[in-house]
Amino acid sequence: MKKYRHVKYSEQKIDAISLATGEALFTDDFTKPDMLYLAVLRSPHAFARIRELDDSPARELDGVVEVFSHKNVPRVMFTTAGQGYPEPSPYDKALFDTLVRFAGDEVAIVAAETEEIAREALNLIRVDYEILTPLLDYSKALNEDAPIVHPEKDAKAMIPVPFHPEKNLAAEVNVEVGNFERAYKNSSGKVEATFTTPITSHCPIEPHTAMAYMDEMARLVIISSTQVPFHVRRIVSRILDIPPGKIRVIKPRIGGGFGAKQEIIVEPFVALTTWRTGRPSRLRLSRKEVFTSTRTRHGFTITMKAGFEPEDGKINALSMEALENTGAYGTHSLTVLSNSASKTLPLLNKIENIVFKGKAVYSNLPVAGAYRGYGATQGYFAYGQLIDMVIGESGGDPVEYYLKWCIKAGEGSPIFRAIGEGTEGVEMTLDTVGLPECLKKGADVFRWQEKRNRYSGEFNSGRRKKKGVGLVCMMQGSAIPKIDMASAYMKMNEDGSFNLKVGATDIGTGSDTILAQIAAEVLDTSPDKFIVHSSDTDHTPFDTGAYASSTTYLSGSAVKKCAEEILKQIKKVGSEILEVPEKELDIRDGMVFVSDEPHRMIGYDEICTYAMYQRSQFQIQAFASHVADKSPPPFAAHFAEIEVDTETGLIRVLDYVAVTDCGTPINPVLAEGQVEGALINGISYALIEDYHFNEKGALLNNRFSRYKIFSAMDIPPVRVILVDSEPDPTGPFGAKSIAEIAINGPAPAIANAFAHATGKRLYKAPFTPERVLSALTSK
Amino acid sequence: MNTLFTVNGRKVRLSLHPGQTLLRVLRDNGYTEVKCGCEEGECGSCTVLLDGEAVPSCQILAMSVRNREITTVKGLMDMDGTSVIPEAFAETGAVQCGFCTPGMVLSSYALLKGNPAPSEEEIKLALDGNICRCTGYIKIIEAVKLAAVRMGKK
Numbered sequence: 001m002k003k004y005r006h007v008k009y010s011e012q013k014i015d016a017i018s019l020a021t022g023e024a025l026f027t028d029d030f031t032k033p034d035m036l037y038l039a040v041l042r043s044p045h046a047f048a049r050i051r052e053l054d055d056s057p058a059r060e061l062d063g064v065v066e067v068f069s070h071k072n073v074p075r076v077m078f079t080t081a082g083q084g085y086p087e088p089s090p091y092d093k094a095l096f097d098t099l100v101r102f103a104g105d106e107v108a109i110v111a112a113e114t115e116e117i118a119r120e121a122l123n124l125i126r127v128d129y130e131i132l133t134p135l136l137d138y139s140k141a142l143n144e145d146a147p148i149v150h151p152e153k154d155a156k157a158m159i160p161v162p163f164h165p166e167k168n169l170a171a172e173v174n175v176e177v178g179n180f181e182r183a184y185k186n187s188s189g190k191v192e193a194t195f196t197t198p199i200t201s202h203c204p205i206e207p208h209t210a211m212a213y214m215d216e217m218a219r220l221v222i223i224s225s226t227q228v229p230f231h232v233r234r235i236v237s238r239i240l241d242i243p244p245g246k247i248r249v250i251k252p253r254i255g256g257g258f259g260a261k262q263e264i265i266v267e268p269f270v271a272l273t274t275w276r277t278g279r280p281s282r283l284r285l286s287r288k289e290v291f292t293s294t295r296t297r298h299g300f301t302i303t304m305k306a307g308f309e310p311e312d313g314k315i316n317a318l319s320m321e322a323l324e325n326t327g328a329y330g331t332h333s334l335t336v337l338s339n340s341a342s343k344t345l346p347l348l349n350k351i352e353n354i355v356f357k358g359k360a361v362y363s364n365l366p367v368a369g370a371y372r373g374y375g376a377t378q379g380y381f382a383y384g385q386l387i388d389m390v391i392g393e394s395g396g397d398p399v400e401y402y403l404k405w406c407i408k409a410g411e412g413s414p415i416f417r418a419i420g421e422g423t424e425g426v427e428m429t430l431d432t433v434g435l436p437e438c439l440k441k442g443a444d445v446f447r448w449q450e451k452r453n454r455y456s457g458e459f460n461s462g463r464r465k466k467k468g469v470g471l472v473c474m475m476q477g478s479a480i481p482k483i484d485m486a487s488a489y490m491k492m493n494e495d496g497s498f499n500l501k502v503g504a505t506d507i508g509t510g511s512d513t514i515l516a517q518i519a520a521e522v523l524d525t526s527p528d529k530f531i532v533h534s535s536d537t538d539h540t541p542f543d544t545g546a547y548a549s550s551t552t553y554l555s556g557s558a559v560k561k562c563a564e565e566i567l568k569q570i571k572k573v574g575s576e577i578l579e580v581p582e583k584e585l586d587i588r589d590g591m592v593f594v595s596d597e598p599h600r601m602i603g604y605d606e607i608c609t610y611a612m613y614q615r616s617q618f619q620i621q622a623f624a625s626h627v628a629d630k631s632p633p634p635f636a637a638h639f640a641e642i643e644v645d646t647e648t649g650l651i652r653v654l655d656y657v658a659v660t661d662c663g664t665p666i667n668p669v670l671a672e673g674q675v676e677g678a679l680i681n682g683i684s685y686a687l688i689e690d691y692h693f694n695e696k697g698a699l700l701n702n703r704f705s706r707y708k709i710f711s712a713m714d715i716p717p718v719r720v721i722l723v724d725s726e727p728d729p730t731g732p733f734g735a736k737s738i739a740e741i742a743i744n745g746p747a748p749a750i751a752n753a754f755a756h757a758t759g760k761r762l763y764k765a766p767f768t769p770e771r772v773l774s775a776l777t778s779k
Numbered sequence: 780m781n782t783l784f785t786v787n788g789r790k791v792r793l794s795l796h797p798g799q800t801l802l803r804v805l806r807d808n809g810y811t812e813v814k815c816g817c818e819e820g821e822c823g824s825c826t827v828l829l830d831g832e833a834v835p836s837c838q839i840l841a842m843s844v845r846n847r848e849i850t851t852v853k854g855l856m857d858m859d860g861t862s863v864i865p866e867a868f869a870e871t872g873a874v875q876c877g878f879c880t881p882g883m884v885l886s887s888y889a890l891l892k893g894n895p896a897p898s899e900e901e902i903k904l905a906l907d908g909n910i911c912r913c914t915g916y917i918k919i920i921e922a923v924k925l926a927a928v929r930m931g932k933k
Contacts, residue, residue, distance in 0.1 A: 016869035019877025020884055021862070022812020022852040029811035203912050205816045205824055206878040255814075255878030256912050287817035508876025508913055669872035673914055677875065680915030704821035704910065712906040712916045720917075 006520035007733045010669035011527050013510045015253065024253045027209040027225045032280035035211070036065055038269055039118035040283070041108040041125050042293060043100035046134035046364040046697030047147060050098045050107065050127055058110060058124040063117035066277055067125065069108035070096040073272065076239050077154050081331040081369065082228030082262045084483050084544055086158035088422030090170060090330040092150055095239060095268055100129075101149055101328035102364050103698040104292035111273045111281055134364035136697045138325035139301060141168040141361035149328060149362035159422055161334060170326045171334035171360035173341070177414045178353030183317035187307025191389045194303040195382040196764045197747075198690040199296045199325070202371055203709050206255020207290045212270035213280035215248070220275055223250045224267050227257040227507050228545030229535045235264045236271045247271075251535035254507040258681075259370035261507065262547045263295050263331060291702035295369030296691065298336050298360075299325040302382035306390050313394030313401055315351045320344075320382065322358040324375075327367040333360035336368070338419050339375030343633075344383040346413030347475050348405045354415065364697055370547060372678060373743040376476055377685070381765060384472035384748025388755065397452070398471045398752075399443045402435070402637070406473060409433045409726070426481040428630045432736075434661025434725035435473060435635035441723050442471075442659040446639040452756070459759035467654070468757025469641045472748040475633035478728075478737035479550035485627050486555035487541035488562040490519065492620035494612055496590050496604030497529045498566070503543025504555035505535045509739060510670040511551040515559045517666055518732050522563035523570070525590035525604060541623060549634075549737030552666060556732035558626035565622035573607045573620070632728045634736045636660040638745030642753040646776055649769030651687060651750065653716035658742055661725040664734035668722060675720045675742040682746035683718075684710035690766050784845055786810065787854025795841050801827065804841040805851065812852050812881050816910075823909030826882035827851055833889035835908070852881035855888055864888055867926035868919070875913030883909045887923045895931050897923070 018024040055067040073096050081089035100107060108125055112118035135147045150165035157163035162172040184190070210224040220242060226232050229249040237244045254261065266283045273281040285294065300322055307317035322340050326333035341356040371377070391401045407413060409432055417427040443449065451469045458466040489501040500519055506512040516530035533540060543555055567587070574592035575582040578600060586595045593601035611620050641655040658679055665671035688708055692700045701707040727734020751762045760775045781792045786805070795804040802825045805813045813836055816824035820838040827836045828850035856862055864884045868874050873883075883906060890897055890905035897905065902923045903916075911919060 010872070012869050013872070013874060015877070016874040017865060019874050020852075020865035020868045020880045021856060022881040024877060025811065026814070026878060028806075028815065203910075204876070204878075205822055205910060205912055206814070206876070207816065253878075254876060255816075256876040258912065284815070287819060287822075508878075510875070669918075673872045673875055673918060676915035676917045677913045678915075680917075681912065703819055704817060705819070709910065709912065710915075711908075711910055712903040712920065715903075715916050718915070718917065 004521055004733060005524060006517050006527055007666045008664055008668065010667055011513055011517055013670065014513045014516065014532065019253065026206055026253050026255055027211060027223050028284050030211055030223050032213050034279055036111040036273060036277065036279050036281040037115040037118045038273060038281055038283040039110050039122050040106055041122045043103060043105040043107055045100065045129055045131050046103045046136065047132040048100050048129040049132060050100065051130050052128040053108065054126040055108065057126065058121040061117065061121050061124055063113040064110060064121045065113065066111040066273060067108055068272060070098055077156065078235060078239055079331055080263045080265055082231035082264055082545060085234060088159055088334050089332055090155060090157045090163050092155040092165065093329050099152065102366055104366060105328060109269050111277065134697045136364060136693065138361050138363040139323065141363055149364060161422055168362045169359060170330035170362050171337055173338050173356065173358040173419065175418045176355045177418060180317050180319050180353045180355035183353035184305060184307035187316045189308040189310040189393055191386060191393060192305040193386060193389065193761065193763060194301065195385065197300045197378045197381050198765055199299045199366065200685055200689045200691065201291050201296055201707060202258040202260035204256030204258060204260050207285045207287060208261065208266045208294055209284040210266040210270045211280065211282040212274035214274060214278055219246050219248060220271060221248045221250065222267055222271055223252060225254050225261055226251060227261045227505055227547055229505060229537055230503060230542050231545060232264055232267050233537045236267055239268050240271055240275060242275060248538040251505055257507040257546065258372045259374065259547065260295055262370045262545065265294055288702045291707060292366060292699045295331065296327065296366050297371040298368035298378065300340065300378040302378065304382050304386040306386055308390050308394065310394050313390050313396050315348065315390060317353040318351050319355045324358065324360040325363050325365065325368065326360045327363055327365045329367045330360065330362065331367060331369045335421050336375035338421065340379035342415055342419035342425060343376035343476055344379040345415045346407060347473060348387065349407040349411055349413040350405050366699060372740050374740065377744045380472065380474055380744040381747045385751050385761065388752040399439050399448060402473045403439055406435050407433055421480050421483060431632060431730065432663060432726040432728050433635060434723050435637065437723040437725060438635055438637040438659040438661050441721060442637045442639050442657050445719065445721065446655065446657040448639060451641055455756060458757050464647055465643050465645050466757040467641065467643045468753045469639065470749045470752025470756055472638050472745050472752060474636045474741055474744050476549055476737060476741040477631040477633050478553035478731065479628050479631055480548050481628045481631045484544040484548060484550055484554055485625055486543045486558040487623065487625040488558040489541050489623040490562050490566050490621065492566065492608045494605060494609045496525065496608060497531060499533065500530045500559065501533045501540040502555055502559060503535060503540050504551050505543065505546040507546050509551065509674065510667065511555065514552055514666040514670065515556060518556050518559050519563040521733060522560055523567055524587045549740045552735050553731050553737050554626055554628055556735060558624050560732040561624035561626060562622050565624060566620060569620045570604065570607055573611045574602055577602055577607065577610055628730065630730050632730060632736045634660060634662045634738055634741050636741050636745060638749040640749040640753045642750055642757060644754060644757050644772065649772035651754065651767055651772060653683060653750065656716060656718040657721065658718065658745060659721045659723055660738065660741065661723050662738040663725055663728040663731050663736035665722050666733065666735050671722055671738045672720050674738045678740065678742035679718055679720065679746065680710050680715055682743040683716065686747040686750050686765055686767060688766050782845060784849060786849045787851060788857060797842060799841050801836040801839040801841045801844060805836060810851050814878055814881060816878065823882045823886065824879050826885045826909060828885055828889060831889060831892060833886045852884050855885065863929045864926045867929065868922040871918045871922040871925055873914060873918040873922035879909055879911045883911065883919055887926060891927055891930055896927055
C-alpha cells in the first residue's frame with residue numbers, strides 16, 4: 001500500500017489550541033456598536049389561527065425599535081432546509097403566517113436596544129388566537145377526519161414528487177424491485193415486526209445564533225452558526241428579495257451542528273431587521289428554543305416483513321413500510337424518508353424481491369429536519385433487528401450470516417438506482433467494501449463467539465441480571481452523487497505558504513485540518529503551510545455545505561484537484577529556473593529537485609518569489625470544483641454486550657466495539673473522534689433520549705435537566721477501530737466518509753443484545769426501564 | 780454602573796446592571812471565552828473558577844462575587860504559566876467544535892489542582908457538569924490523564 005507523507009497521519013487540528021484557550025470566535029462573540037437584540041414571540045398553542053395581532057403596546061415600550069409579524073412582512077413561501085436548489089423539501093413555510101402549526105412556532109419578532117427589553121416587549125404583543133384541534137398523533141395523520149396542518153393553497157413542491165398537504169402527506173416514496181408479494185407468499189419462513197423511533201434533539205452546545213450588519217458599501221453581512229453558508233445566502237436572498245450579490249455570509253467557528261444547523265432558522269430574522277432598520281442585529285436562541293423550535297430527528301414507525309428459507313436464512317422477499325413524522329413543516333421529509341431505505345436495503349444485496357413504501361406526514365409537533373444519520377438511523381433500527389430475527393429463526397450466526405450475504409466489492413444493488421434524493425438515484429457498483437474486515441476484526445476483538453456461547457442460556461435462566469451480545473452491520477454514503485458540488489481556490493505566497501480557500505464548512509469536525517493535509521500530500525509540504533479559510537460567501541468559492549457525509553470525500557476531492565493544478569505551475573516555474581524539463585522534476589518537502597540529480601533543487605519560496613517578481617511574472621494560483629459520480633459507502637460492524645436488570649428494567653452496556661471502514665482515514669484521530677461522538681450520541685439515543693409532550697402538544701422536556709443526554713459519567717466502555725481498508729479509487733487518497741455512520745449502530749445492536757439476553761424484542765426506542773419491563777412480560 | 784472585580788488576576792472595572800449574572804457581565808465586557816450554552820446551569824460551557832473552584836457563571840449574580848478571584852480560561856494561561864491542559868486537549872483530539880472546551884479545561888484544572896493523579900472515575904465525576912455532544916468524552920478523559928501526567932512532572 002502506498003506510503004503517504006501527510007495524510008493517514010493524525011495532524012493536530014489546526015484550530016484546537018485557539019478553541020481550547022477561548023481565543024476562537026463563535027457567532028455570539030462578535031459585536032457591533034448600536035446593535036439591536038431580537039426576541040421571538042412563539043405560539044403557545046399547537047394549532048391556532050391568529051385572528052388579530054396588536055403590536056402597538058410593544059412598540060410603545062421604551063427601547064423597542066421594530067416589531068415584525070405577518071402584518072408587515074410579505075408572505076414568501078420557502079423551506080428552511082439548507083439543501084441544493086431546487087430543494088427536494090416542499091415550500092410550505094412563510095416567515096410569519098396567520099396559522100401557527102406547533103407550540104413554539106414563530107408569531108412575531110421584536111428588535112430592541114437590549115435583550116431584556118426585547119423579551120419584555122414580547123409580553124406586550126396582544127394576539128387573539130382561534131385555537132384549533134391539533135394533530136398530535138402522527139399515526140392518524142392520513143385519517144379522513146384528521147386536522148389538516150397545511151390547508152393553505154400556496155404550499156408547493158419544487159420538484160415533481162408526490163406532495164399532498166390536503167391529506168397531510170408531505171412526501172411519499174414507493175419502490176419495488178422484483179415481486180415481493182409472490183416471493184413472500186412462497187417463502188416457508190416469515191417474520192414481521194413494527195418498530196418505532198423517538199423524536200430527539202441534536203443538542204449542539206452552541207445555540208443557533210446569527211448576527212447581521214450593513215457594511216460600508218451598503219451590503220448586508222450575516223455572521224451565522226450555520227452548516228450551509230451558501231444556502232443561507234440563496235434562501236435569505238429569496239425571502240427578503242435582496243440580490244445574492246448584496247449579501248455576504250460569514251461562517252466563524254461553529255459550536256456543533258449534527259444537522260441542526262443545516263436549516264435556515266435564525267438568519268432571516270436578523271437579515272430582515274438589519275435590512276429594514278440599517279442597524280446591526282443579533283438573535284441567539286435560548287436552550288428552550290433550541291429544543292422546541294429548531295429541528296429534531298424525524299420519528300418513524302416502520303413495519304418490516306421478510307420471507308426466507310429456514311435452512312440457511314436466505315431472504316427471498318423483504319418489505320419495509322415507513323411512516324415518518326415530519327412535524328409542522330416538511331423540511332427534509334422526502335430525503336430522510338428516502339435515506340431510511342436507500343442506506344439500508346442495499347446492504348444485503350442478494351435479496352431479489354424488495355418493496356419500500358414510505359409516507360412522510362405532517363403533525364402539529366416540532367419540526368423535524370436533518371440529523372446525523374439522516375433516516376439511516378431510523379431505518380437500521382428496524383432493518384438491523386429484522387435481519388437478526390431472520391438469523392435467529394434460521395439458527396445461524398450473525399457474523400457468518402453477514403459475511404455470506406452482504407454486498408461485496410464489484411457488486412451493486414438495484415436500490416442505488418431506484419431511490420435517490422427526491423429524484424431517481426445513481427446506479428453504482430462498489431469499488432471497495434470493507435465490511436468483511438470490520439466483521440472479522442470486531443468479532444475477534446470483542447470475543448464474539450466466546451461471549452455469544454457464554455450467554456446462550458441466559459434468556460431462560462432464572463437470573464435477575466441477564467447478559468447478552470448483539471451485532472449490527474451498516475453502510476452510509478459519501479456525499480450526494482451528481483447533485484452536490486464543492487470547490488476550492490488556492491494561491492501561493494512567497495514564503496512557500498498557500499492560502500487555501502474552501503466553501504467547505506468546518507463545524508467542528510476538523511475539515512479545515514484534513515483539507516490542509518490533502519493539499520499538503522499533493523504538494524509534499526507541511527500542512528501548516530496552508531492558511532485555511534472556510535466559508536465566507538464573498539471570499540471562498542461555492543460548496544453545498546457540511547452535510548450528507550460529504551466534506552472529506554467531495555470537498556477533499558476539489559482541494560486535491562486544486563493542489564494538483566498548483567503543482568503543475570510550481571513545476572513549470574521550477575523547470576524554468578533549473579533549466580530542466582518538467583517531467584524530469586520531482587518534489588519533496590517543499591522543494592523541487594531534478595529527479596536524477598537530487599542536489600539540484602529549489603525551494604517553493606524561491607519559486608513563488610521568482611514567479612512574482614522576476615520573469616514571466618504571474619500569481620501561482622488555481623481553482624477546482626468537484627461533483628461525484630458515486631457515493632461510496634463507508635461500512636461498519638458494531639458489537640454490543642449488555643446486562644439487563646430484569647427487576648428495575650435498566651440496561652447497562654458492558655462493552656461496545658465499533659469497527660469502521662472509511663477507506664483511507666485522512667486523519668485517524670479525527671476520524672476516530674467522529675465515530676466516538678456519533679457512537680455516544682447513538683447510545684444515548686438508544687437508551688434515554690425522547691421528547692415528551694403534554695396533551696395539548698407542548699414540549700415538556702425542553703432543557704438539559706429534563707432532556708438528559710449522556711455526560712461523562714454515563715459513558716460505557718467503548719472501543720473504536722478503523723480497519724486498514726482498501727483505498728477507495730474515487731475518494732481523495734482513498735477516503736470515504738466517516739461522520740454519520742456510527743450513530744446508526746447502537747439502537748439495533750443493543751436491541752439485538754437484549755433479544756440474546758432475554759429472548760424478547762425491544763420494538764420501541766429509547767429503551768427506558770418501563771419499556772424494558774413491558775418487553776420482558778410480553779409474550 | 781461600573782464595579783471593581785478581580786478577573787484573571789487583575790483588578791478591572793466592569794459595567795453591569797444589578798441582577799445580571801456573572802456570565803452576562805463577563806461576556807458583555809469582552810470575556811467571550813466564557814461561553815453561553817443554556818443559561819440554566821445545565822451544560823457547563825460558562826464554567827469559570829471562583830477562588831479556584833469550577834462553577835457555572837450563569838447561575839451566579841455578578842454583584843455577589845465582587846470580592847472573589849474570577850478566572851476564565853484565558854486567565855488560566857497566566858496561572859502557573861500553564862497551557863498544559865489546552866495542549867493536552869489539542870494533542871489527544873479532545874477538541875472538536877470547541878464550544879464546551881474552555882469550560883472543560885477549567886473543570887479539569889480545578890480537578891487536577893486538588894487531585895494531581897485522579898482515577899478515571901474521578902475525572903468523569905469532575906467533568907460531569909460539562910456536556911459535550913461532539914466527542915463522546917473519550918478523548919477528553921484521555922486529555923485530562925495526559926495533562927495530569929505532565930503537570931505532575933512540572
